Amino acid sequence: MQPSDRDEIRDLLKRTAVALKEGGVPFALCGGYAAWVRGAPEPDHDADFLVPSAEAERAVKILHDAGLQVEDPAEDWLTKVVQGNSFVDVLWRTCGHPVESDLIERAEDRSVLSVHMPVLAATDILVTKLMALDEHYCDFSRLLPVARALREQVDWHTVRREVADNDFAVVFLDLLGRLGVVGEEVGAG
Incomplete structure (x- = not known):
């Protein structure tokens, strides 16, 4: 740009x-x-x-x-x-x-x-971004800097609950747990 x-x-x-x-x-x-x-x-x-x-x-x-x-x-x-x-x-x-x-x-x-x-709100930002993930759009590289920057402002347990039916979002949360961006209890599915 x-x-x-x-x-x-x-x-x-x-x-x-x-x-x-x-x-x-x-x-x-x-x-x-x-x-x-x-x-x-x-x-x-x-x-x-x-x-x-x-x-x-x-x-x-x-x-x-x-x-x-x-x-x-x-x-x-x-x-x-x-x-x-x-x-x-x-x-x-x-x-x-x-x-x-x-x-x-x-x-x-x-x-x-x-x-x-x-x-x-930061939690709602993450939920809406994660719920947009699907087989046609699954770019974790754009989400990772956002999740890292907002991590202390987000209620991760609410995010996990809200995105539980979206496998792409759940996998992203698991990745965040493995990378230490969120606690393992949030990242683990």
């Missing part, structure tokens, strides 16, 4: 958050940038926000009314806010499930690039 691309994504992240905030739409920063706010490496791609599924249509209208370029992708669980070569995903489904208000309510208010916004 070129530095100008990173600046463009950061600007778009801030503009999206401000529009959602001013429009009164409940939301939370999630994904790689939420992990970055909590100490993980800065991602080299888009930023992501969650909104409750019941607020999806209103969120799209608010973003459009704020003058942001909103694109409707083929997927029926998100919209994209676009600026130049950069985009922000606004999701109302994650890992095949509608985003519920309780996930947003657990987010913590943080300063992100000088804008206060809700940021997904």
Whole structure:
């Protein structure tokens, strides 16, 4: 990523958050940038926000009314806010499930690039990232630095319970235990 691309994504992240905030739409920063706010490496791609599924249509209208370029992708669980070569995903489904208000309510208010916004809790960041693992996407190399950076902020027993039905996630937790990132009692399946 070129530095100008990173600046463009950061600007778009801030503009999206401000529009959602001013429009009164409940939301939370999630994904790689939420992990970055909590100490993980800065991602080299888009930023992501969650909104409750019941607020999806209103969120799209608010973003459009704020003058942001909103694109409707083929997927029926998100919209994209676009600026130049950069985009922000606004999701109302994650890992095949509608985003519920309780996930947003657990987010913590943080300063992100000088804008206060809700940021997904570290445990929820890890759960959503791990639940995205499947036979089509299983890149542990992107997850390992995030897990290491957030390890002291995460309730690992909750993560293990929440991802127990995803074999790819369970194997990743086992790897974390073997590497000493988490205690063996959490890593052992």
